Amino acid sequence: MLKDADSYAQQLATEGAVIASFAARRVEIVKQLAAAAAKEGLKPIEDDALLDEVTALVERPTCCSASLKPNTLKCRRNA
Secondary structure, three states, rough: OOOOHHHHHHHHHHHOOOOHHHHHHHHHHHHHHHHHHHHHHOOOOOOHHHHHHHHHHHOOOOOOOOOOOHHHHHHOOOO
């Protein structure tokens, strides 16, 4: 139950695992993305429109990285 309007954002963060502020979510995504990329020796693609879209889609950002074997990305000749 919501305690009061002034504590709404903090209550969402602690009880609901939601970052209510768009700006705060965006900063968190940028921070996590930079850390994940640096760990892999990479640099994130800078695309503000994509970043804004992802920020609007997620409530609690969690960045992860993955890799694929080169063969996975090959298309078959008849595809």
